[in-house]
Amino acid sequence: xxxxxxxxxxxxxxxxxxxxxxxxxxxxxxxxxxxxxxxxxxxxxxxxxxxxxxxxxxxxxxxxxxxxxxxxxxxxxxxxxxxxxxxxxxxxxxxxxxxxxxxxxxxxxxxxxxxxxxxxxxxxxxxxxxxxxxxxxxxxxxxxxxxxxxxxxxxxxxxxxxxxxxxxxxxxxxxxxxxxxxxxxxxxxxxxxxxxxxxxxxxxxxxxxxxxxxxxxxxxxxxxxxxxxxxxxxxxxxxxxxx
Ligand code: DC
Numbered sequence: 001x002x003x004x005x006x007x008x009x010x011x012x013x014x015x016x017x018x019x020x021x022x023x024x025x026x027x028x029x030x031x032x033x034x035x036x037x038x039x040x041x042x043x044x045x046x047x048x049x050x051x052x053x054x055x056x057x058x059x060x061x062x063x064x065x066x067x068x069x070x071x072x073x074x075x076x077x078x079x080x081x082x083x084x085x086x087x088x089x090x091x092x093x094x095x096x097x098x099x100x101x102x103x104x105x106x107x108x109x110x111x112x113x114x115x116x117x118x119x120x121x122x123x124x125x126x127x128x129x130x131x132x133x134x135x136x137x138x139x140x141x142x143x144x145x146x147x148x149x150x151x152x153x154x155x156x157x158x159x160x161x162x163x164x165x166x167x168x169x170x171x172x173x174x175x176x177x178x179x180x181x182x183x184x185x186x187x188x189x190x191x192x193x194x195x196x197x198x199x200x201x202x203x204x205x206x207x208x209x210x211x212x213x214x215x216x217x218x219x220x221x222x223x224x225x226x227x228x229x230x231x232x233x234x235x236x237x238x239x240x241x242x243x
Contacts, residue, residue: 011238012038012136014151015231016144019158020204021192022165022172024215024223025140028158030088031224033138036231040088041078041131043141043148046124047115048102049076049093054114061110068119076127086176103176108188112195115142121201142196145207153234156227157206160216162189 015032017025026042033040050071051061059066077092083099091099101107114120125148132139132149139148145155160168166186173180196204206212211230215223 010242011235012134013153013231013234013238014132014135014149015138015154015156015227016149016152016207016210017138017140017156017158017227018142018144018146018204018206018210019156020142020160020162020165020196021189022169023158023160024168024220025158026088027220028215028223028227029138029140031220032227032231035224035228036138037136039131039137041128041137041139042088043124043128043139043144044111045078045089045091045102046076046127047111047120048107049091049098050074050120050124051107051111051114052098052102052104053093055106055110061113064117064119067114068117068123071117071120071123100176108192112192116195116199116201118201125202142204143202145210146205147202150207153238154227154230155207155210156230157210157212158223159212159214162186162193164216165189 015038017029019025029042030040032038050067053074054061054067054070057070059070061067075092075094079090079092081087082090082097087099089099090097091102128139128141128144128148131137139152141148145152145157163186166182166189169189170180170182170185173185193204213223213226
């Protein structure tokens with residue numbers, strides 16, 4: 001049955017993209033959202049903003065209760081880019097622009113332990129669900145398809161070998177003008193993979209109904225095409241079932 005333009009507009013699905021650090025989630029998610037005219041939301045920035053604020057305020061990272069309180073009270077806003085400096089969005093933490101600060105090595109180092117705290121996850125998951133609820137969103141993270149939006153119409157688990165991910169992260173850092181050491185980047189990714197996938201609360205893993213895409217030997221455009229094809233199928237199903 002053919003679908004009318006009104007039906008297509010009425011069907012705004014949710015796309016969940018999970019995967020390990022530097023697997024290409026943000027790049028792919030951003031492009032897919034753009035092409036569909038959807039909101040792009042990178043949940044990693046919320047864990048990063050809490051980590052940055054804890055470090056900035058001298059809250060010991062090992063103090064779970066204090067870091068959890070911070071996650072419950074910190075106002076995190078993700079807005080369209082306010083400065084033309086290569087950013088995908090602007091991130092504000094209690095009104096402070098932390099878009100680049102949350103990408104610094106110290107935050108990279110502490111963000112995995114912070115995101116392993118149950119209370120931190122509870123606070124941020126609640127906000128993420130509110131953002132995803134209306135549909136028309138591409139949300140990326142570690143637990144979107146499994147915990148945050150288990151009802152998402154499209155679930156992708158984007159993977160790549162750790163060596164390829166390290167290569168991509170290294171290039172990204174150099175392009176940003178940061179200093180980077182390939183061996184250190186690789187070691188840091190291995191450490192974060194280990195913490196992210198072995199934690200008790202919402203560990204990194206593919207949802208049972210996720211489509212797994214290994215991007216090691218794929219270009220960004222090839223991954224985008226696969227995700228868009230899955231989205232088109234889900235949109236057709238959604239339109240056919242709506243009145
Ligand atoms: O995607 P990223 O590297 O910006 O994520 C930063 C950290 O946040 C990562 O170590 C795991 C954590 N994270 C998470 O636990 N759950 C999410 N939905 C998103 C990120």
